[in-house]
Amino acid sequence: MRVMANGRVRRTEGEWQEHLETFLDQAREPDGDGYPRFAEKEFRRFLQCGLLCHGFARLRCPECGYERLLA
Secondary structure, X not given: OEEOOOOOEEOOHHHHHHXXXXXXXXXXXXXXXXXXXXXXXXXXXXXXXXXXXXXXXXXXXXXXXXXEEEO
């Protein structure tokens, strides 16, 4: 969690990853409307971004051979 200059709290990706199921369960409770299926799907995909285990591209400079992985 990061506290911004204006005093608002910003959650980190790790916190969202760790507490995603709780967050979604609370939205599904009787007094909550939940989220549309597409929103939940996109949020899960966002949390997978940057994780090599979910796919990556290998970028290589043809001149010097320097490589980098892009997830």
